[in-house]
Amino acid sequence: MARHIVNIVVIWVVLTVLGALVLTLDYLPVIGAEYSEEFDGIFRLLAFMGLPVLTFVFAWVGYSFFAFRQRTGESEGPAWWGRNWVPIAWLAVTASLAITVMIYPGLTGLAKLQADPRGYGWGETGADLVVKVTGFRWSWAFEYPEQGITVNAVQGRELVLPVDATVRFEVNSTDVVHSFWIPAFRMKIDAIPGRTTYMVVKPVATGSYAEDQAFRAQCAELCGLDHSKMVLPVRVVEREEFEAWVQQMKAQ
Template sequence: MKQKLTKWRLLTVFGLLALVLSGCGEPFLSTLRPAGEAGQIAYDLMILSTVIMVGVVIVVSIMFAVAVIKFRRKKGDDSIPKQVEGSHTLEIVWTVIPILLLIILAIPTVIATFDLADTKAMDKKNEDGTTDALVVNVRASLYWWEFEYPNQGIVTSQDLVVPTDQKVYFNVKASDVKHSFWIPAAGGKIDTNVENVNKIWLEFDNEKASEAGNIFYGKCAELCGPSHALMDFKVKAIPQDEFDQWVTAMKSTKESTPTDPEAAAGQEIFKQKCLSCHAVTAADERPEQARLAPNLANFGDRELVAGILEHNEEEVKNWLEDPEKYKPGNKMTGTYGELSDQELDQLAAYLMGLKVEQ
C-alpha cells in the first residue's frame, strides 16, 4: 500500500513539474505566440479545433454523468429498467451534429490550406529572371542550414535575415537526408527532401518582431540523425530599410587581409585548412553541390556558434577543437586535423572579425 502511495506521489510531483516547465522557454519559440499571418492562420485553426473537441468532451461527459446518476441501481430495487431498442430521433441527432461540426472545421481548414499553399508570386519572373517577391532558397544539411537569396545574389548560413510586414517565399530542399524547415512563431513546418523542392511562404509582423528583439527561432522538425535536436537556426526579422542595408553590406563582402596580426595569421590557417569547404564572401557563385559547409561571410555577426553555443571566441575555439563533442555525427569532425592552442586563438580571432554589420 505504501509503495502505491509513493508511486502516486512521484507521479503527482512529476506532473506538476512538467506543467510548470511547459511555461518555460525562449520568447517567440512557440506556435502559441504567432508572429505573422501564416502563424496566425494556423493558430486560429488550432483554437477552433480545440474548442470543438473540448465542447464534445464536455457534452459527452455530462451525458455520461447524468446517465450514471439517474439510472444507477438503487438499494432494494431489483426491477429491470425500461428497455429502449432504438430511437430514430436520437440517432439522427448524434449523426447530424458530428457532421455539422466537421463542416464547421473543414471549411476554414480548406480555405487556409489553399491560402498557405499559394506561392504563385514566386513563379512570376521578370525579363532578367528575378522576381518581385522576395525568394529564399533553403538548403538543409547535416546539421546546418543554408539560405540563398537568388534575386540579391547572396548566400548565408545559420542566420536567416528577412524583412517584416511582407510575404517571404521559400524553396526548401535537403542535400543529404530528409529534414523539416520550421519557424514555430511564423508557422510553416514543411519537409525538405532530397528529390524535390517544396514551397512555402511566411510573414513576420514588425510589431511582434520588435517585441521579440527581432529574433525568432527555427528548427529541424524531422528526425535526421544524432544531432537532430541541435539543428537550429536564428531568424532576424527587420524593417525593409534595414534589410536593404544588410543586403548591400553582404554584396560588398570580399576577402581582405585583417589588420590585426593575430587574425591575419588565422586567415592563413583558414586558407590551408578550411577554405576548401567554407566561403567567406556572400556573393558565392558556386553551384550548391560545391557548397559543402556553411558560408562564413558574416560569421562575426551571428547570434550563436554552430547554432547552439554562445557567440564568443572561447566557444569558437571549443567548437574548432572538438566539433563532435557538441554535434555528434557532423561532417566537420576530423576534416582538418588537430590545431594547437595558438592556432585556435588565431583562427578564432579571424572568424570573429568576419562582419558585415558595424
C-alpha cells in the first residue's frame, strides 16, 4: 500500500506544479476598469487554492483506475474500507478551505466594494453618467437619461462609455432573468424583471470590441435559445469623443 501512496503523491505533486505553471500564464482579459486588478488577484488566489484539491482528486482517481483495475481472470477483491480519519481529514481540509475563501476574499472583498462612496454596492451614487440597461430575449437596450438618447439594441449598435468616468448602470429585464456582464470590467449583475439592480464601473482604458472582444456586453445567465447571441459591442472613448457621439445620436 505504501508504494501506491508514494506513487499517488508523486503524481499529485507533478500535476500541481504543472497546473501552477499554467496559472502563472497571462490568461485574463485586458484591465478595463477600476477594481479589475483586485478581482484578478482574487481569481488567481482562488485558482491557486483550488488547484491542489483538483490535482489530488485527479491523481487519486486516475492512479486507482489503472493500478487497481480488474485484470482478466481476476475475481473482485474484498471490499476495502477506509480508515475513519481519512474522510474526516478530507472534510476538515476542504471545509476549512471553503470557509476561508468565504471570509477572505468573499466577505472582506464585498465590504471593500460596498464601502466605496460612489455606490458600488446598493447605496446612493455620485456617478458621472447613468445608463439604464434593459435585457430582453435576446439583446440589450441602453438609455442615457441625462443625455436624452436611447440605443436600441439592434444590429450594429453599441454601448459607448467615456473613459475615467464613474458609470452607474441601472439594470432591468422585460422577460426573464439575464445577467449583464462586461468581461473587460470584471463586473456582472443580474437583470431581474420587476426589479432594478445596480452596477457601478469606472473604465480606465479606452478600447473597443473590434480590437478586443473583452469589450462586450454579454448575457451571462442562460436565458433561452439565443442566449449566446446576447452580445453587443462596447466602446470606451475619450470624453470629447463621447460628447461627439452623444450629439451624433441626438441628430439621428
